[in-house]
Amino acid sequence: MVAFAYCDAQMRLLGMRHIRSLEIDRAELPLRDITTDALGFGATKMVMAHNHPSGIARPSRGDCTATRALVRLLAPIGITLIDHLILTPDASASFRALGLL
Numbered sequence: 001m002v003a004f005a006y007c008d009a010q011m012r013l014l015g016m017r018h019i020r021s022l023e024i025d026r027a028e029l030p031l032r033d034i035t036t037d038a039l040g041f042g043a044t045k046m047v048m049a050h051n052h053p054s055g056i057a058r059p060s061r062g063d064c065t066a067t068r069a070l071v072r073l074l075a076p077i078g079i080t081l082i083d084h085l086i087l088t089p090d091a092s093a094s095f096r097a098l099g100l101l
Helices: 032-043 059-077
Strands: 002-007 013-017 043-053 082-089 092-094
Touching: 002 032, 002 059, 013 032, 032 059, 043 059
Parallel strands: 043 082
Antiparallel strands: 002 013, 002 043, 082 092
16 A cells, blocks of 8 residues: 655645555555645645565665656656655654665
């Protein structure tokens, strides 16, 4: 599952979207829907989070590729991806803390 939190410039939550994936090892990001939601909420900032059922909170190559694509898509329309969080039952990882954002 992937979740998006759409926020204003003061990081007040404006709305959320959860996307369920039919795949066990990856989630497709519906970039058009994500952008439409961000614009519809009037968001200027976003936080993305997803789980790793494997229990390993380390970003995968696919996670990094998807995050870079989302940042490139959002930047021209004035929306900043504040962080991408990976959650497991026992750990978490932050792209921002890891220097990946």
